[in-house]
Amino acid sequence: MSGSEVAVAVILGLLINECCDIAPWLARMLVKRSAHLRYNDRSRAETRAEELTAFINDRPGKLLKLATALAFIFISLVAYGVQAIRRWTSSAVDRLGTEDQAFASLQRWTIGHHGTTRSYRDPRFDRVIVCVTCKGNGRGDEDWPCRTCQGNGTLKFLEPPEAS
Numbered sequence: 001m002s003g004s005e006v007a008v009a010v011i012l013g014l015l016i017n018e019c020c021d022i023a024p025w026l027a028r029m030l031v032k033r034s035a036h037l038r039y040n041d042r043s044r045a046e047t048r049a050e051e052l053t054a055f056i057n058d059r060p061g062k063l064l065k066l067a068t069a070l071a072f073i074f075i076s077l078v079a080y081g082v083q084a085i086r087r088w089t090s091s092a093v094d095r096l097g098t099e100d101q102a103f104a105s106l107q108r109w110t111i112g113h114h115g116t117t118r119s120y121r122d123p124r125f126d127r128v129i130v131c132v133t134c135k136g137n138g139r140g141d142e143d144w145p146c147r148t149c150q151g152n153g154t155l156k157f158l159e160p161p162e163a164s
């Protein structure tokens, strides 16, 4: 082994040792970042970052600390990506359905948001109930139309007068 090879081996050894000393610090930084990527609530993220930092500190070996932190940051990046895709698709659905939403708002319908789908409901349907006399079949005595609901099977609550 020549002198230059020994020097290279010593320098490489020092570099690897230096990198291993950086590994625990880098691992702690990565798990803190992963907690903030994962949780939108700042106090929840900081609590989780402290828990993950304690977990990293308990791991044996400097490289195992770094490998564990890399796993946490990978999982957080995947979760962050999934959240970003959900937010984007939800806002895209809102942009595509603006005409429907404007119509529904004009009609004073209730708009339900369910991920990428929307539901629209006319609240006047809440005032329709099943006729208590004929139990909704529309038939009264001797098969004549029910007198209470005129054979509709449903009744409507009175509408409040329109404010003029």
Ligand SMILES: [Zn+2]
Pocket: 131, 132, 133, 134, 135, 136, 138, 139, 146, 147, 148, 149, 150, 151, 152, 153, 154
């Ligand atoms: Zn009836």
